[in-house]
Every structure is written in structure tokens, then in C-alpha cells.
Amino acid sequence: MTQEAATTARLMTAAKEALETYHDVHVDDDGALTFRHSDVPCAVQAMQLAEGLTVLSLTCVVAWDLATSDELAQSVAERAGQGLFGTLGVVRTERGMDVTLRYAFPAEGMDPAPLGTLMMLVVATASQLRTELLAEPEGSTS
Numbered sequence: 001m002t003q004e005a006a007t008t009a010r011l012m013t014a015a016k017e018a019l020e021t022y023h024d025v026h027v028d029d030d031g032a033l034t035f036r037h038s039d040v041p042c043a044v045q046a047m048q049l050a051e052g053l054t055v056l057s058l059t060c061v062v063a064w065d066l067a068t069s070d071e072l073a074q075s076v077a078e079r080a081g082q083g084l085f086g087t088l089g090v091v092r093t094e095r096g097m098d099v100t101l102r103y104a105f106p107a108e109g110m111d112p113a114p115l116g117t118l119m120m121l122v123v124a125t126a127s128q129l130r131t132e133l134l135a136e137p138e139g140s141t142s
Helices: 003-019 070-080 112-135
Strands: 033-037 040-050 053-066 087-093 096-106
Touching: 003 033, 003 040, 003 053, 003 112, 033 112, 040 112, 053 112, 070 087, 070 096, 070 112, 096 112
Parallel strands: none
Antiparallel strands: 033 040, 040 053, 053 096, 087 096
16 A cells, blocks of 8 residues: 555544544445535545645535526625635536535544534535525525
């Protein structure tokens, strides 16, 4: 096993341990961790960006197949500037608009408790945003 593989494996083990305090966590065939926070599906991956810089990447699918509207895209863009944890994205598809929240951070050496707290801040933000988006008249998921 390479040093990079060993480092990312340790980080994924720590992330799994941290998340299991809050959620049922599944390990996918590719090694990614997946879980649901309320109705928000989330995935965690680890990668080495440069030597000595290994990060966790947490992606939450906030909403999907929302009715396409410029107002909704603008609303998401405005919310993006208000958040501390993560980057909001809007993707237009044939079925509507999908909204994601992504957060990547160096996590090597973090203990499970603070690591879990940090990840829960991100997923709680995603859940809150989902609730707000679905309450808007143009928001509907399938």
C-alpha cells in the first residue's frame, strides 16, 4: 500500500467512526462513505491534493428536480454567500435543477469528536437549506 493510500484509508476510517455517532454509514464499493441526514443524501471521500495535504470532501445533495427558475438560482446564489461551511452549487438538468452543498477540508490528525461536529455542521446546513428550498413556491422534488 502506498503512503497516499494508507493516509486516505486512515482518514476515511476516522470519518466513518465520527459519523457513526450520528448516522448509519455505508461504505460503497469505491470506498466512499454514504449516509442520509434527514432527507439529504451525503457522501464523503478522501483525497491527497498534494504531499502532506489530504482532505475530506463532503457532498450533500440538498434538493433535486426542482422546477427550473432564475429566481431559485438567484436565491441559492444569495444563500451561498451567507454560509460558512460549504459551497452551494446549482446544476440544470433535463428534469429541473439540482442543488448540492460541498465542503472540502484538511482533516488529517483530527480526533473523531471534532471531526464529527464539523461534518454535522455541514449536513445540518444542507438539511436546513432543503427545508427552506422546498417551502418556496417553485421548489418541488421527486
